[in-house]
Amino acid sequence: MKTPASAHTCGIVLVLLSLLAVLQTTSAQKNDIDIYSLTVDSKVSSRFAHTVVTSRVVNRGDTMQEAVFQMELPKKAFITNFSMIIDGVTYPGNIKEKDAAQEQYSAAVARGESAGLVRATGRKMEQFQVSVSVAPAAKVTFELVYEELLKRHLGVYELLLKVRPQQLVKHLQMDIHIFEPQGISFLETESTFMTSALANALTTSQNQTKAHIRFKPTVSQQQKSTEQQDTIVDGSFIVRYDVNRTLSGNSIQIENGYFVHYFAPVGLPTMPKNVIFVIDKSGSMMGKKIQQTREALIKILDDLSPKDQFNLISFSGTATQWKPSLVQASADNVKAARDYAANIPAQGGTNINDAVLTAIQLLEKANQEELLPAGSIPLIILLTDGDPTMGVTDPAKIQKNVQDAIGGQYSLFCLGFGFDVSYAFLEKLALDNGGLARRIYEDSDSALQLQDFYQEVANPLMTAVTFEYPSNSVEEVTQDNFRLLFKGSEMVVAGKLRGQSPDVLSAKVHGQQSTQNITFQTESRVAEQEEEFRSPKYIFHGFMERLWAYLTIQQLLEQMVSASETDKQVLKTQALGLSLNYSFVTPLTSMVVTKPEGQEQSQVAEKPVENENSHRNVHAGHAVFRLHSLGHRGSRLLAGASGMPPRLPKLRQPGPVAHRHFYVPPHDALDLSLPVPALADPVGDLYDDVSDLNIKETHPIDRLPDLIQAPTVILPLPGQSTDQLCVDIKHTQGPMSLFSDPDQGIEVTGQYEKNKAQFSWIQVTFRKPQLQVHASPEHVVVTQDRRNTAYKWKETLFFMGPGLLMTMNEGGLLLLRRPDRVTIGLLYWDGPGQGVRLLLQDTDRFSSHVNGTFGQFYQGVLWVPSEAADDGKRTLTVQGHNHPATREPKLNYQEGAPGTEFSCWTVTL
Structure with missing residues (x-):
């Protein structure tokens, strides 16, 4: 796959997670409920994704059967529509205020009917499910629509479609259209089910600003073998892409009276950090958790820059400092810290209050003694797997103590390990103090999750970033000031153009880079931008207004976490109004799914939130990628020196191996x-x-x-x-x-x-x-x-x-x-x-x-x-x-x- 050349290409990758529908039936129904068409149409316009999943089924049996439509969608996505068409009659999903839907919801539960359709959440996705009874020979069409603003994560945008029809489908098709006015500089695909036969069903076309990926396998291509009627299409299909950027990293795009401003500057040097790792070593961390934490810490310490300063605090009932003060990230200090981290034990209770306050006092002392280099960024990273059990145990009191002690000077990032931790407590603790919270899922790659989080905050580029627009040109602008900008991330601001649109929309981005103030200026010609977004094939019109509404709702919901009760009600009213006006299923709204008379009448789809109680018994699986290998006749293979030799066709297990040897030809000719x-x-x-x-x-x-x-x-x-x-x-x-x-x-x-x-x-x-x-x-x-x-x-x-x-x-x-x-x-x-x-x-x-x-x-x-x-x-x-x-x-x-x-x-x- 060729990558177009560009004079200003940066390693940006924007991430979209969208998952293809899964239509599942029980084994008894599998031969009767036939999926004869399953399609996905995903349009990504200027980072905003609009995905339509359509599944058509028919009951080929002679009795009533139940068809179950089930799919996974991204956590950050909002469902905007769901409907069923049965015998030519459309049964829509109606989005209502959650409180208004509660009575209908409760009545359904009391009658023993299914409710709460969007339930389980994993790392990146939520599950949507609805079932309907289908008469013999009857056809049903399911259609689900959801939307999401793509967030830049470690420089990567990713479109993930999960395909699990569980049977051969006569018409199976995915179409992904991407339109990026900045230009697409990089495009790649990955699949966990692709074979050489299926690879022929995949086509990709690309020009400077547009890309189209189509996957349309025939029934024979879907078959595992001529003898088997099972489908091989079962897994993930992923598209990743990158965009061109100027050195300033500014891009303002305008459509139908709304604008969005993307900012990710290129080439800025990384600012030095003063980072303190606060590590829970209580008894609940014993075993694999502490082992993975040690492993992650050792690798994270190796990634520190010599310009950084750091310290380690481990805590259980009491907090223990590795060093009495911050130390330079020299090779000797990093080696000593790695040795210390490798031997952190796990025992005792959980005193979060004292541990975090100790970290703040370390930074305060260094600040007073002028030991924090000018232009450096102070960070506290807390990792814990449980609720506070010692010292101050009231979450609200801990949150107040920490916020008072930090006083807006430092950023606190909270990592919750597993589902026994009070995530809501950690989320507020972080958002109150200019950071963010992240859940670390218990799995074999937990250490990698910790490392990935650190990579997100490892390279600060700017601080105190503010966006400035002419007051007579724009209104209702989303959040326009941010504490920190990290390498690999992207800041996004959206708003409306006032009344008579200006000919040119100008903007300034101010921030501090090390010891100097820095300003980026940019402008965008309104008429040219409006013209750019008039291609009906690659975009859905009015998307930028929906992008603005989506971003505004997300920010209002986040502000509610740390707001006072009075302010929280104001924010809730604003977010609810936008959710209803733009038909988004958010944590404040519900979608009531209607059905034909005589069937369960009220299934209610609700947006789950990252909550500790709803996850305790949910398996937190993660994306697992599968591979299919291709080869060439006449190639040569060198097999590695470990374990049993790969008698590859059967992979039998032999006896133990006494030695490892390297075979070479035994004859000089x-x-x-x-x-x-x-x-x-x-x-x-x-x-x-x-x-x-x-x-x-x-x-x-x-x-x-x-x-x-x-x-x-x-x-x-x-x-x-x-x-x-x-x-x-x-x-x-x-x-x-x-x-x-x-x-x-x-x-x-x-x-x-x-x-x-x-x-x-x-x-x-x-x-x-x-x-x-x-x-x-x-x-x-x-x-x-x-x-x-x-x-x-x-x-x-x-x-x-x-x-x-x-x-x-x-x-x-x-x-x-x-x-x-x-x-x-x-x-x-x-x-x-x-x-x-x-x-x-x-x-x-x-x-x-x-x-x-x-x-x-x-x-x-x-x-x-x-x-x-x-x-x-x-x-x-x-x-x-x-x-x-x-x-x-x-x-x-x-x-x-x-x-x-x-x-x-x-x-x-």
């Missing part, structure tokens, strides 16, 4: 090439037939067989079936370089554990595109633009972006492909001898500068036989260095010959 069948099948039939091995005479040996593997792999060579060469790894300390090729822009490192005879992790780093893949037994973590994404092993995934194709299959084989480059693979085996393996394809593409523990063997390799004819000794010459090789017996755990010995030429590195 042999070069072994391994043709690899295409991997369109989830795991190709690799190595099944030794007749596929291509032996040819060369001298000297300029290439290894593309296999690094455990001694359980035996490649019988014609006439040399007992001659094998292995390399024992003796490294036990620190990471080791496995491959490094500067010409290819790639480096592969790994941590080898001699005692366990396995790699505990392997990391692949690409220079272009900037990407890092870290594989451990827990998960695969992909880091791009300081953004971490965790993938579970043995799920399927298909990712296609500029210059990179990443796939994984159900066998756990992850492949990273780039044009005309070596293909890097990672494989995790969870049977006996579990660990991470490294795999390579197309190793003939290594340059002459490849190096590393294994990479050195891809330059000149020579065998020098001993003078004695059969003394069990040889010499292997690699890059001018001689390595003695001796014939040794090794245990073979390959399938079919477990525990038997074989002869192996062994070299020790």
